Amino acid sequence: MPVSPAYRPDPRFFELGADYGDAVKSADFPQTILRLRNDRAAATVGLETLSDAEWIAHFGRFEPLPGQPGPIAMRYHGHQFRVYNPEIGDGRGFLAAQMRETPQAALLREQGDRDNKRAQAASDRVASDSALPGRLLDLGTKGSGQTPWSRHADGRLTLKGGVREALAAAMLESLGVPTCRILSLIETGEDLERHDEPSPTRSAVMVRLSHSHIRFGTFQRAAYYGRKDQIEALMEHARSLYHPAVAPGDAAGFLAAVVEASAALTAKWIAAGFVHGVLNTDNLNVTGESFDYGPWRFLPHYEPGFTAAYFDQNGLYAFARQPEAVFWNLTQLAGCLKLIAEPEPLAAALNAFGPAYIRHLRAAFLNRLGVRSLGEAADQRLLDATLALAREKKEALRWEPIFFDWFGGFSSAARALGGVRGKTYQGEAFDAFRFALMEHEPDRPERLEHPMFAAPEPEEMLIDEVEALWSAIDTADDWAPLKAKLARLETAKAAWSL
Template sequence: MPVSPAYRPDPKFPALGPEFADAVAAARFPKTLLRYRNDRAAATVGLETLTDAEWLAHFGRFEPLPDNIDPPLSQRYHGHQFRVYNPELGDGRGFLFAQLREAGSGRLLDLGTKGSGQTPWSRSGDGRLTLKGGVREVLATAMLEALGVPTSRSFSLVETGEELVRGDEPSPTRSAVLVRLSHSHVRFGTFQRHAFFERADRIQALVDHVVAEYYPELSDAPDRAAALMAAVTGRAARLTARWMAAGFVHGVLNTDNMNVTGESFDYGPYRFLPRSDPNFTAAYFDHAGLYAFGRQPEAVFWNLQQLAGCLTFVTGQDPLVEALNGFAAAYRSELTGAMLMRLGLKSRGDEADVALVQAAFKALAAGGERLRWEPFFFDWFCGRAPDGPRADLYAGEDFADFRAAVAGFEAERPERLQHPYFRRAEPQELLYDEIEAIWAPIAGADDWAPFQAKLAAIETAREAWGLS
């Protein structure tokens, strides 16, 4: 197998033991048709040199990678789903396939699957993923990475030749298996499972594992659990702020969908905002708007509280409360930074930065039906004077405060404006209708050209923004 010298296997999770995961086997699929391989991500873990046939062997049939996890591990966890506790969870259609060190940084990364077959935690599910779901996740991760949001990366998408029946989309529909590259798959719900069984020893083992592999700077902390809670709170604040600046609605912010390293992952009914709307929801089944765009900070904080509750088995309540109390300030600071990043502007200091961000959100709201979320940041990037299709809108009274605020800021890396991307009239977006339009030719004629073109366009935007 022609792995590159950058391939550094380092399977750490298995050492936690059988109470944390179950050995499983991948489903045997009728076909393995390669639909997407992320060679840029693969190069960071030494796998870009695989031929397509080798790629399919490892990420379609799941032959183990050299010196890595064998057999794959279906992780055990619990979680709150729409704030109702569910002890029947776990990796029901996925597993941890490999762990590797990232070239350069040395970070421990996971290769995990989605749609790889049934596990002990599948309940009544078939363990499969629809091809459309895989296409949507590839698009989501590409766009979020381009926008500077901490996210898993879609590593591979293989069509598997089965016909799946689903109640929420036309059936039968095509099947696929997705592989994602993430910093960690240890979820808040991983801690919740062991708290449910009141196993302080396993919670402590998990704390020690997470600190050792993801937060080594906390190794000498006198209270590792409290220090970890503070660090995870900070990472979660950063992630939430980046979602908000990107106009992204995750849709299903359950505790099993949040991990300890502060990455966004597992994209189901996500949406990007068409326009400013705090009540905008992504999931058709979120009838109460629990995970609406404007409620995402609240949802993340609630989830952090559940994690803190688990850690009371191994440390005192007061330091955990102190860690949680840092969320609000961290979120405000991160949101300010994220908005400046999206606008391509240098910080001037707390008061001026906050005033600019407040003016930006006010302007987005005032734009109404004429102003979509993403074009606002495109039009004003690096403080350039908008002269495109929305120039007259920006000249109005509703934008006076924002015009005045932005005039006092310097551009951050203004050379980015020389990129051809900024000579376009409109930016790259990833709205619902466009995703449906990309899927239609795949479903109808097996035409992947619009999908490939969109990914190429998002990559151009990523290069132009320079945020990732």
């Protein structure tokens, strides 16, 4: 059947005009084999009712969805490893569509999934109320073919790259980190040559569902050409759609909202042990939602200098340098806004990043440990003690198990000390961690009743597992391990957030 009645097209970015994007067409692929279909994500925008044939038509051949004008390659510039590049843009992807979140999805999100039964019952009552507000969401592609910004590249995506993006997004979503969701992955039947993978390698086209694809680099392009009018139009567009609490025309207020969202995102990356790998200004957006996953990694153990990209030889985007990288990128956005605002309020908005990041980092660590706030001083003690424990025990203790073993606070002591890592939890750093944890009450301790916490190990996403999941696909075309992993991550998401 076609799209559901809950589908609400709203192609707002397309209204900005040709200064911000170029009309393009998808490549004509020799094959379109549906490999991953995220119906849970599709349901948030009313697309879960598409048949597989309709799905492939829209997300493999990119026939426009109802009410959508057709794809555009978005224009932007960016600092890439802090070197400005005015020749980039959507080189192997495009903005395919924009639509509103369904009323049910909006209500569930606003209630935070903390009481799913009550939220679902409420959402059922408002299922037909199309007037309910819902976020504007994008369908963006990767691997959909060449555009005016491809710079002689083939505009394609490797199948392995698409699998890796699906895994990164699913893991981050399970841990409550703001992230795009991979809606679709379709294998396209081409042999690609790549210098960083065994070649030829299989090809794919991916579709992500994201809150916004307006990057810091989108503003940089307008500033590069000195187009004050474009910056004003872009800022007002982004303000009204993504930060409507900011007053019209308030560029400093808009920057402050982006700073706050970016600080929260960065803090959650750190608590999740996530290393994005390529924090260029074209890889950060105005909504504070992570997307465009390339050489990402999750920490095997605490290592501040851990890098994800083999080409990041100077550690510019290492794990512990990610807050610095995000702040540097925010200063570039502020520089663009100087064309339409006074520098003093912009500087004040920028200076709020540090305090906001520390505040969000404390909250993120408390959330990962499943305990309630006791106040700034006690919360900071727990944050410091957790990092000290991870540092002292890094040879014996992986990052993720710390939060799994001690989720729910000291009420998990018997589970943690009697588990496979029980003998690791001793020594001076552990004593400090234990005392700091004992100060905090568990937050929703009933979550510990979930079967996931009876398992000896948490769900992780370390490189060996990622390579094993890909190997099954590459050597035997066996997708079962990948789909089982994605299902387990969905279960983990439910366990952490019940």
